[in-house]
Amino acid sequence: MAHLLSGTAFITGAAQGIGLHTALAFANHGIQGLALSDTNDEVLTKSIRDIKEKYPDIEVLQLHVDVRDEKQVQSGIAETVKKFGRLDIAVNNAGIRGPTTNTDGVSEEDFSNLVDINLSGVWRCQREELRVMKNQDDKGPRQGRGRIINIASIFGLFGAPNGLPHTAYIAAKHGVVGLTKADAVIYGRQGIRINAICPSFTRTALLDSILAQGDETPLASELKRSALGRAAEVEEIADCIAFLASPMSSYMQGASLVADGGFTLT
Structure with missing residues (x-):
């Protein structure tokens, strides 16, 4: 059976939550090499x-990377390329909730610390990923030279409801969406796809607490009024990221894929 993905991927903030489940989704869909950092x-x-217990054939490189x-x-990115010879997919996920x-x-x-991690950290990673990808062989319109997925948020598109004061987080995530759009225009003709995903509330340990x-x-009140009436499971967001990393999304560029259970509809 043909796999959805192939090649190698670099993921920041991969120890747990969305980053970890993205790594698992990538392994399940055919990625041969994973560079996981935290x-x-x-x-x-x-x-x-x-x-490795679940996918014994996959090669995994462990990296300590502080995106600040x-x-x-x-x-971290140089070690990834040294080990695997190429960087096909990058997921810039590292972030904090902040004040x-x-x-x-x-x-x-x-x-400043939140912006340094959630926005400047994405920019630092994307800059290095682009430097690598633009010098790689182009595998054609469905694969290109590489794919970058930035983890934004629905609060990168809107302001938070009353009672959820996340101004610093919202400012940074709006920046991630803007960074994604700006570089998507510049690097699209070079065979590099750059998109963002904008999840709503996701069932991490922090949200559960x-x-x-x-x-x-x-927060509970906001979840009740969403169209699906629940938070996302991390696997659901990871599957959306796998879609953005795959040839199935090959005509998407500079997009902000909303995965929010209909939260923004109501």
């Missing part, structure tokens, strides 16, 4: 062990 080495080691550090980003207070209560340090506080929290 700052939490212990958790990443365990996650890679789990991936230009040299670590450069080194959850209104702007007048957020410190400059907290705001918030929902455990009860049905009267602002």
Whole structure:
């Protein structure tokens, strides 16, 4: 049976959550080489062990990459290319939730740190990925020289509802959407596809801890009013990312794929 994906992929923030499940989806759909990076080495080691147990034939490279550090980003991508010879797919996923207070209560340090990780970190990774991809062989219109998927958010397209103060996060994710669009125009003719995914609330450990506080929290109320009435499972978002990485989305460029269970419809 033909696989949806082939080649190699580099994923940031891969120790858990969306990053880990994207790695699992990629392995399931045929990726032969995975370069997985995070700052939490212990958790990443365990996650890679789990991936290898399920997919013993896949090659996995473990990397320590703090996306705030230009040299670590450069080194991680260089190691990926050294091991696998090529970078076909990159998923820029590393990010934090950051401060959850209104702007007048957020410190400059907290705001700057979130933007440095969630926006500048994506830019640092994308810059290095583009430097590699534009010099690779072009595999034709369905594969190209490479594919980049940036993890944005529905809050990269809209403001959060009342009671969910995420101004720093929203500002950064809007930046990710803008970065995706700008570079998609520049590098599309060079055979590099760049798209973003904009998930809504997703069932990570962090979200589960918030929902455990009860049905009267602002977040629980927002989920109830969405069209599907629930949060996404991480596997569902990972499958959307696999689609964006595959030839099935070959005519999508600079898109912001909304995966929100109808949250933005209501």
